Amino acid sequence: MDFFSTETPIIGMVHLPPLPGSPGFEGDRDEIRTRLREDASALESGGVDGIMLENFGDAPFYPDRVPRHVVADVAALAETLRETVKIPFGVNILRNDVQSALGIAAATDGAFVRVNVHTGARLTDQGVIEGMAHETVRLRDQLDADVAILADIDVKHSAPLADRSHTEVVGELVERGGADGIIVSGTGTGEAVDTTVLEDVVDARDARGLDAPVLIGSGVTPETAPELLSVADGAIVGTALKEGGKTTNPVDEAAVERLVASVR
Numbered sequence: 001m002d003f004f005s006t007e008t009p010i011i012g013m014v015h016l017p018p019l020p021g022s023p024g025f026e027g028d029r030d031e032i033r034t035r036l037r038e039d040a041s042a043l044e045s046g047g048v049d050g051i052m053l054e055n056f057g058d059a060p061f062y063p064d065r066v067p068r069h070v071v072a073d074v075a076a077l078a079e080t081l082r083e084t085v086k087i088p089f090g091v092n093i094l095r096n097d098v099q100s101a102l103g104i105a106a107a108t109d110g111a112f113v114r115v116n117v118h119t120g121a122r123l124t125d126q127g128v129i130e131g132m133a134h135e136t137v138r139l140r141d142q143l144d145a146d147v148a149i150l151a152d153i154d155v156k157h158s159a160p161l162a163d164r165s166h167t168e169v170v171g172e173l174v175e176r177g178g179a180d181g182i183i184v185s186g187t188g189t190g191e192a193v194d195t196t197v198l199e200d201v202v203d204a205r206d207a208r209g210l211d212a213p214v215l216i217g218s219g220v221t222p223e224t225a226p227e228l229l230s231v232a233d234g235a236i237v238g239t240a241l242k243e244g245g246k247t248t249n250p251v252d253e254a255a256v257e258r259l260v261a262s263v264r
Contacts, residue, residue: 001111001112001148001180001181001213001234003050003088003111003112003148004049004050004088004234005049006049007233008229008233008234008263009049009050009215009233009234009235010047010048010049010050010234010235010237010259010260010263011048011049011050011051011052011090011215011234011235011236011237012043012046012048012050012051012052012237012238012241012251012256013051013052013054013056013236013237013238013241014036014039014040014043014051014052014053014054014081014251015039015054015056015057015238015247015248016032016036016053016054016055016056016057016058016074016077017031017032017035017057017248018057018058019032019055019057019058019070019073019074020069020073021067021069021070022057022058022059023059023060024057024059029073032077033077033080035250036053036077036080036081036084037080037084038250038251039250039251040081040084040085041084041085042250042251042252042253042256043085043241043251043253043256044085044086044087045253045256046241046251046253046254046255046256046257046259046260047256047257047260047261047264048087048237048256048260049087049088049234050087050088050089050090050111050112051081051085051087051088051089051090052089052090052091052092052114052236053074053077053078053081053089053090053091053092053110054091054092054093054094054114055070055074055092055093055094056094056247056248057248058070058094059094060125060126061094061095061126062095062097062126063095063096063124063126063127063129064095064096064097064129064132065097065099065100066093066097066100070093070100071093071100071103071104074091074093074100074104075103075104075107075108078091078104078105078107078108078110079108081108082108082109082110088110088111088112089110089111090105090110090111090112090113090114090148090150091104091105091110091113091114092113092114092115092116094116095116095124095126095129096115096116096117096126096129096132098113098114098115098118098132098136098149099132099135099136099139101113101114101115102136102139102140102143102145102147102149103139103143105145105147106140106143106145106147110147111146111147111148112147112148112149112150112180112181113147113148113149113150114150114151114152114183114236115131115136115149115150115151115152115179116129116152116155116158117129117130117131117152117155117158118131118132118133118136118149118151118152118173118177118179119131119133119151119169119172119173119176119177119179120161120164120169120172121161122155122158122159122160122161123158123159123160123161124155124157124158124159125157128161129158131177133176133177133178133179136149136178137149137177137178148180148181149178149179149180149181150179150180150181150182150183150215151173151177151179151181151182151183152182152183152184152185152217153166153169153170153173153182153183153184153201154169154184154185154197155183155185155217156185156186156187156188156189156191156217156218157187157188157189165204166197166200166201166204167204167207167208169204170182170201170204170205170208170210171204171208171210173212174205174208174210174212175208175210179212180212181212181213181214181215182201182205182212182213182214182215183214183215183216183217183236184197184198184201184214184215184216184217184232185216185217185218185219186217186218186219188218189218189238189239189247190218190219190238190239190240190245190247191218191219192218192219192224193216193217193218193219193220193228195228195231198214198216198228198231198232199231201214202214202231202232213233213234214232214233215232215233215234215235215236216228216229216232216234216235216236217235217236218236218238218239219239219240220235220237220240220259221240221259222240222258222259222261222262223262225259225262225263226262226263229263237259240255240259241255241256241259242255243255
């Protein structure tokens with residue numbers, strides 16, 4: 001991921017409030033746009049290396065393709081994000097609409113996307129979700145999009161349908177699925193990653209000689225970051241950067257600075 005200015009990137013989360021059409025939408029697009037600008041500016045000023053834009057407030061989530069109006073709103077907000085910051089950004093459309101995320105990123109100069117289930121299948125609160133790597137990678141080629149695919153392994157808020165070794169799954173994600181990076185998370189939003197799992201994934205990546213960074217996808221704090229990032233290649237951080245450590249709160253620039261300082 002040479003679009004980052006460091007070998008150990010910290011990607012801060014912009015968790016969007018409920019968008020139009022979702023149960024919690026409060027009727028004000030301008031307020032959502034203002035919140036995005038404030039959160040993104042605080043993340044960039046605090047020193048993160050990139051930003052992930054996500055429709056976090058849209059629960060309950062569609063299992064795969066989201067409606068057209070969601071794509072339109074996130075695309076408009078991604079363009080606002082592009083105009084607000086100078087650092088790279090990416091898109092995640094929950095629960096697993098990576099094709100929409102890829103289209104939005106390609107249209108707005110986004111650098112990467114996150115896909116929760118890229119290969120295989122997982123049991124989630126949306127039911128069984130199956131990976132669509134065969135469509136995603138082909139779509140990226142069709143769009144001629146220079147967008148990296150960051151794929152989760154054992155994604156949070158899910159369970160496996162069968163026990164498989166990380167060596168197998170890592171190989172399928174990268175070698176057969178075409179993922180550019182691997183994300184290892186805890187069991188839920190803000191939950192700490194299992195360090196044994198993290199080390200196992202990194203070992204599996206190294207054993208196969210793969211050129212794919214391993215990122216931590218949840219639970220990183222200023223206290224745990226130094227040790228975790230001695231193993232992983234970077235991290236996606238949301239909850240620890242929010243006011244009061246609450247995921248839905250605004251970004252706290254001082255918290256961003258503390259986390260970045262602990263890493264640097």
